[in-house]
Every structure is written in C-alpha cells, then in structure tokens.
C-alpha cells in the first residue's frame with residue numbers, strides 16, 4: 001500500500017540515432033512529452049542522447065522507447 005501510493009520519479013537515458021537537426025530533436029521531445037507521466041525531457045544533438053524524467057506509476061521506459069521508435073528514430 002505504501003509503495004503503490006508513492007510517486008517514484010525515475011530518469012532514463014537513450015542513445016538515439018537518426019536525429020540530425022533541431023527539427024528532429026523537437027519532434028522526439030514532443031512525442032516523449034506527450035506521454036502522460038513524463039515530467040521532463042532533455043536532448044543533446046551533439047551526443048545524440050535523450051534523457052527523460054518520468055513517474056514510474058504512470059509510464060515505463062519501454063513506452064518511452066517505443067514512442068521514439070514510432071517517431072522514426074533508432075534507439076540503441
């Protein structure tokens with residue numbers, strides 16, 4: 001009971017291939033942010049790293065990964 005009521009915030013990082021410009025990063029950022037439970041997204045185009053802060057009660061890292069893949073990018 002105590003556990004299920006606690007809002008656990010996690011951070012996940014993915015290396016994402018296929019992002020070549022700010023249009024790509026904005027697109028990836030939007031598809032992740034549109035998932036409920038995602039608190040914050042930051043993307044570095046230089047290192048092609050995407051990091052997302054999320055509530056594990058609402059969403060999991062595979063859902064975030066799928067959203068990136070469905071947007072047309074490759075998650076390593």
Ligand SMILES: [Cu+2]
Pocket residue numbers: 019020021022023024025
């Ligand atoms: Cu682009």
